[in-house]
Each structure stands twice: as structure tokens, then as C-alpha cells.
Amino acid sequence: MNRLRILLLSGYLLLALVGGVVYAQSMSNMVLYTEAQFVLPNSVHVAALTIPRFVGMGTTYNLVCNFSFENPSRVAISIEHFEFSLAINNSLLGGSMFDTTRLTRETVGSAGFGLGNLGPTVEPGHNWTTSFVLRADSDSAKEALNHTEQGLYVVIVYNTLLSFRFPGSNLAPVTVYPPWMVEVVSPIG
Amino acid sequence: MASDGSRLRALLDLVLFSLAGALPAAAFFIAALFPGYSSLSVGDAGAVLIVAPIGVGALLGALLGDYDLRYAAFAAIGTTVFASILIAVFIYSPILAGVAQATPAADPSTVLEVYVAQRVMLFAVLAFPILLLGAILGSAIAGRIIPSDELRKELERLRAETREWHELLERTAKAQQGKTEEGVGEKEKRREGIDGEKDGRKIPP
Numbered sequence: 001m002n003r004l005r006i007l008l009l010s011g012y013l014l015l016a017l018v019g020g021v022v023y024a025q026s027m028s029n030m031v032l033y034t035e036a037q038f039v040l041p042n043s044v045h046v047a048a049l050t051i052p053r054f055v056g057m058g059t060t061y062n063l064v065c066n067f068s069f070e071n072p073s074r075v076a077i078s079i080e081h082f083e084f085s086l087a088i089n090n091s092l093l094g095g096s097m098f099d100t101t102r103l104t105r106e107t108v109g110s111a112g113f114g115l116g117n118l119g120p121t122v123e124p125g126h127n128w129t130t131s132f133v134l135r136a137d138s139d140s141a142k143e144a145l146n147h148t149e150q151g152l153y154v155v156i157v158y159n160t161l162l163s164f165r166f167p168g169s170n171l172a173p174v175t176v177y178p179p180w181m182v183e184v185v186s187p188i189g
Numbered sequence: 190m191a192s193d194g195s196r197l198r199a200l201l202d203l204v205l206f207s208l209a210g211a212l213p214a215a216a217f218f219i220a221a222l223f224p225g226y227s228s229l230s231v232g233d234a235g236a237v238l239i240v241a242p243i244g245v246g247a248l249l250g251a252l253l254g255d256y257d258l259r260y261a262a263f264a265a266i267g268t269t270v271f272a273s274i275l276i277a278v279f280i281y282s283p284i285l286a287g288v289a290q291a292t293p294a295a296d297p298s299t300v301l302e303v304y305v306a307q308r309v310m311l312f313a314v315l316a317f318p319i320l321l322l323g324a325i326l327g328s329a330i331a332g333r334i335i336p337s338d339e340l341r342k343e344l345e346r347l348r349a350e351t352r353e354w355h356e357l358l359e360r361t362a363k364a365q366q367g368k369t370e371e372g373v374g375e376k377e378k379r380r381e382g383i384d385g386e387k388d389g390r391k392i393p394p
Contacts, residue, residue, distance in 0.1 A: 004335050005252075012209065012248045019213025022229045023275060026219045027282045029226040034283035170228055 029171055035073050036164055041178040043070040044162060068129040069162070071122040078121045079128065080173045081163035121167055199256050206252055207267030210245045214268055214320070215275035217241035218312050223279075242316040246323020253324070254331030255339070261324040269317040273309045280305050 045068050071077055122128045163173045218241075220227040221234035231237045249268065250261040280301075283289040291301045336344065 008251055012252055016209035016212045019216040022216035023212055026227045027279050030282050031286045031288055035288040038289045
């Protein structure tokens with residue numbers, strides 16, 4: 001075998017090696033992405049929701065909302081973004097909307113919401129729990145909550161959106177929408 | 190007539206080189222068509238779909254330059270088949286890994302098998318002619334610049350034979366020249382003798 005042929009063969013094998021690595025990495029990313037879309041959304045839970053007692057007009061209400069998230073995937077993930085909407089379905093008021101709350105890593109703090117650890121790395125098989133204190137100070141929220149003394153109300157958590165990152169990977173964040181709508185029937189106070 | 194051993198070696202080379210070529214061909218196709226999943230960021234997907242198969246094909250053809258041109262064509266077919274299998278495995282990987290299930294499709298166009306078949310067909314239609322062209326070009330170029338061991342030996346044998354012929358010709362020419370010179374000397378001597386007799390001189394023998 002002459003030198004040029006050896007060079008050619010080395011180049012070809014190097015190309016095959018690079019191709020193999022890129023192919024394996026792409027396949028692994030494909031599995032991770034699909035897993036994030038199919039498996040992870042089902043592992044978001046609302047642990048508890050506390051609705052404060054009616055204290056009268058003009059008061060600012062704090063709603064405590066506990067979320068827990070299990071990571072059943074085989075890789076560590078980092079929570080990039082978490083967002084949900086909340087409503088009190090008051091049948092007497094014809095289903096008035098309480099508030100739409102947007103929580104992100106960037107807006108938390110400045111928006112006045114207390115927040116647990118958003119954005120940690122969750123190892124495979126581990127849980128992440130966070131607690132949000134939502135301050136309801138909009139007029140519509142106050143009006144809705146002022147009627148809560150009249151009985152039981154259904155608190156609905158909906159439009160939940162969760163974005164993940166895979167640490168150590170160059171994949172773009174995966175955004176998932178848990179396919180459920182939580183209904184919490186809760187007495188006031 | 191090629192022996193069974195050399196035929197088997199040719200077949201093994203063909204399969205191994207095709208398999209090795211299928212990896213970059215499939216990886217570049219995935220990088221172009223599924224950029225979100227690939228760690229290789231390619232700028233222009235169209236250019237990659239043309240340049241990658243022609244490069245792989247040319248190298249493949251050059252490496253198979255020892256064999257008949259038909260082997261380069263078979264290698265292009267083999268590379269296309271192996272790469273198609275790799276692309277299908279890539280699309281099916283979440284199902285194979287058990288993280289997702291193929292749900293019943295609402296309409297025939299969204300059936301997973303149809304989706305996979307479309308991608309594989311697209312790859313085969315785009316990549317095969319370019320791979321084939323690259324393989325034939327590579328084989329032809331390699332045949333010129335990197336002759337095979339057998340061809341090199343044959344060329345060396347021919348060169349040695351030609352050199353021998355040249356030497357033989359040179360020797361023959363020299364011998365003929367020597368004879369000619371000898372003949373000219375004798376003629377001159379003979380002519381001088383005739384001239385001496387005419388003048389009344391005796392030329393000693």
C-alpha cells in the first residue's frame with residue numbers, strides 16, 4: 001500500500017468516526033426530546049393550594065401554591081421556565097377569572113411573587129418542589145375573592161408550561177405543556 | 190479469473206467501506222433535515238445534501254480503485270441502503286428506546302411508517318445519484334494517480350521489459366554500427382590497393 005492510499009484510508013475512517021459520533025449524538029438527542037415531550041409533562045403535580053380567608057375589600061390576598069415535579073427521565077434536567085394560569089371558578093359569579101399569573105425566572109422577584117428554587121438541576125429520579133405565593137392585587141382578583149365567603153370554590157390551575165434544559169448538551173430548551181388541568185375544590189381559609 | 194479468496198476480500202472491502210460511508214452520509218442528512226437534534230450545525234441544508242454524498246462517494250470510489258468500476262457502483266448502492274437503514278433507526282429511536290409509542294394516526298399522511306418512508310425515499314433519491322457519481326469519479330481519479338499494487342507491479346514489469354528492449358536495440362544498433370565501420374575500413378583499404386597497383390606500387394598484403 002502506498003502512502004497516498006494510507007492517507008486516503010485514514011481520512012475515510014476519520015470521516016466515518018466523526019459521522020458515527022454525530023449520528024449517535026443526534027439519536028440520543030432525539031430520544032431525550034421525545035422523552036421530554038411524552039414523559040416529563042405527566043410528572044408535574046400541584047401538591048397543595050391554600051386560599052386565604054376573606055378579609056374584606058381592598059386587601060391584598062396571598063395564594064400559596066405548591067408544585068412538585070418528578071424527573072423520571074434518565075438524564076439530569078434543569079428547569080428553564082415555569083408558567084401557569086390560575087382561576088377560581090365561582091359558580092355564583094358565573095365563573096369569574098381570578099388572575100392570570102406568569103412566572104418566569106426573569107420576572108420572579110420583580111413581579112412580587114415569592115418563589116422556591118426555580119432553575120435547579122433535577123437529577124434523574126429526583127423531585128423538585130416549589131412554592132409560589134401569588135399576590136392578588138388586581139381589581140378583578142379582589143372582586144372575585146371578596147365573594148369567596150359564599151361557599152366552596154373550584155380553583156383551577158391551567159395553561160401550565162414548563163421548559164427544560166439538558167445540562168451539558170447543546171440542545172435548545174424543550175417546552176412542554178402538561179396535558180392536564182388541575183381542579184382543586186377548596187374551602188376558604 | 191479471480192480466485193474465491195480475492196472475491197471474498199473484495200466483497201468484504203465493499204461491505205465495510207459502504208458501512209463506514211453510510212455513517213457520515215446519514216449524519217449529514219440528519220444534520221440538514223433535523224437540525225434541532227444534531228450537534229453538527231450546517232449552514233445551507235441544500236449544499237450539505239449535495240457536497241456530503243459527493244465527498245463520501247469520491248473517497249469510497251478512490252478506496253475501491255483496486256477493483257473493477259462495478260464495485261464502486263455497488264458500493265454506492267450499499268452506502269445508500271445502509272444510510273437509509275440508519276435514518277429509519279434514527280426516526281424510530283424514541284420508540285425503540287421505549288420513551289414513546291406510535292399513536293394511531295388521524296389520517297394516512299401522519300402515519301409514522303409513511304413519514305419514515307418519505308424521509309428515506311428523499312434521502313435515496315437525493316443521495317444515490319450523487320454518491321454514484323462521486324464513486325465513479327473517485328475510482329477513475331484513483332486509477333490514474335494511485336495505481337493498485339497489481340497494476341503497479343504490471344507497470345514495473347512492462348517498464349523493465351521495455352528497458353530490456355531498448356538495451357537490446359541499442360546493442361544491436363552498436364553492433365551494426367561496428368560492422369558498418371569495419372566494412373568502410375576494408376573498402377577504403379581495398380580502394381587504396383587498387384590505386385597503388387595503378388601507380389606500379391605493390392601493396393603488401
